[in-house]
Amino acid sequence: MIDKLIERIKELNNPTVVGLDPREEIIPEFIRKESYRKYGRTLKGLANAYFKFNKMIIDEIYDLVPAVKPQISMYEELGPDGIDCFIKTIKYAKEKNLIVISDIKRGDIASTAKSYSRGHIGRVSVGGNEHKVFDADFVTINGYMGYDAISPYIENCKELDKGMFVLVKTSNPNSGDIQDLKTEEGRYVYEHMGELVSKWGEELIGKYGFSKIGAVVGATYKEQGKILREQNPNTFFLVPGYGAQGATAEDLKGCFNEDGLGALINSSRGIIAAYKKDEYKDRYSEEEFHKAAREAVIRMRQDLLRVL
Numbered sequence: 001m002i003d004k005l006i007e008r009i010k011e012l013n014n015p016t017v018v019g020l021d022p023r024e025e026i027i028p029e030f031i032r033k034e035s036y037r038k039y040g041r042t043l044k045g046l047a048n049a050y051f052k053f054n055k056m057i058i059d060e061i062y063d064l065v066p067a068v069k070p071q072i073s074m075y076e077e078l079g080p081d082g083i084d085c086f087i088k089t090i091k092y093a094k095e096k097n098l099i100v101i102s103d104i105k106r107g108d109i110a111s112t113a114k115s116y117s118r119g120h121i122g123r124v125s126v127g128g129n130e131h132k133v134f135d136a137d138f139v140t141i142n143g144y145m146g147y148d149a150i151s152p153y154i155e156n157c158k159e160l161d162k163g164m165f166v167l168v169k170t171s172n173p174n175s176g177d178i179q180d181l182k183t184e185e186g187r188y189v190y191e192h193m194g195e196l197v198s199k200w201g202e203e204l205i206g207k208y209g210f211s212k213i214g215a216v217v218g219a220t221y222k223e224q225g226k227i228l229r230e231q232n233p234n235t236f237f238l239v240p241g242y243g244a245q246g247a248t249a250e251d252l253k254g255c256f257n258e259d260g261l262g263a264l265i266n267s268s269r270g271i272i273a274a275y276k277k278d279e280y281k282d283r284y285s286e287e288e289f290h291k292a293a294r295e296a297v298i299r300m301r302q303d304l305l306r307v308l
């Protein structure tokens with residue numbers, strides 16, 4: 001799947017992933033109203049509104065970007081209806097030839113990780129019958145529990161041509177509390193994690209020189225991104241933090257190789273809630289939120305290509 005991701009990035013000339021992070025406050029009123037009329041102001045009502053919203057966003061951007069990244073927390077908090085919406089969103093995005101990165105950030109002991117992995121990127125066997133449950137193409141994983149905790153995902157990546165992005169240097173303001181500590185050898189913890197991710201991915205390198213085991217590297221940490229890029233030439237980066245979290249194209253330039261490959265840049269609120277921003281508000285009504293998202297994707301692409 002890493003090869004397909006790279007091919008799609010090249011075909012579309014766009015290293016962008018759109019984050020599908022719906023929240024009640026960003027769902028336009030006409031969608032909420034219709035859904036609440038049908039299902040009431042219930043968890044099902046909101047989950048149904050999320051799906052309609054996601055579908056309209058996907059329909060508007062699938063020809064521009066290689067991938068989408070649904071963030072599971074927004075769906076999980078709604079319970080079974082939210083999870084149903086998460087599954088339907090993945091299925092719909094894949095029907096539109098989008099690569100799906102499920103942002104699940106799981107991390108647990110191996111026996112438990114096996115179940116997470118089977119559910120999200122593998123197969124679940126019931127009485128010998130195999131079922132695809134979530135069927136994402138990639139997942140995000142917290143690898144700070146060490147190799148055994150991520151090995152089940154690696155197995156699924158190998159067998160089923162899936163992929164994963166392991167947290168290395170995260171975009172949040174306090175990521176340095178642990179990730180910027182120094183190890184006994186005098187290196188930063190994030191550097192050590194970057195090296196581990198490269199090692200874990202050594203046997204899964206595809207035809208473009210990148211492994212199925214990638215890393216999450218926050219755009220909000222410019223210098224660290226550059227260092228990690230230099231130290232891990234075969235690791236593909238998923239880079240959140242652009243836009244709503246304040247990182248600019250200049251900040252994340254160092255996450256790419258000389259040839260302009262090596263990273264996929266995420267924007268969630270910056271795209272899906274673009275219609276609420278001053279620069280779009282005057283030109284797009286709430287009903288045209290998806291058109292504003294399309295323009296935001298085009299502008300993001302131009303901004304990224306400018307620095308590559």
Ligand SMILES: O=c1ccn([C@@H]2O[C@H](COP(=O)(O)O)[C@@H](O)[C@H]2O)c(=O)[nH]1
Pocket residue numbers: 019021071103169170171172216217218240241242243244245266267268269270
């Ligand atoms: O270090 C990380 C890892 C993951 N994320 C996720 O990316 C998006 C960012 O959303 P924006 O609206 O573009 O800020 C969100 O789903 C996070 O959970 C991250 O931000 N940083």
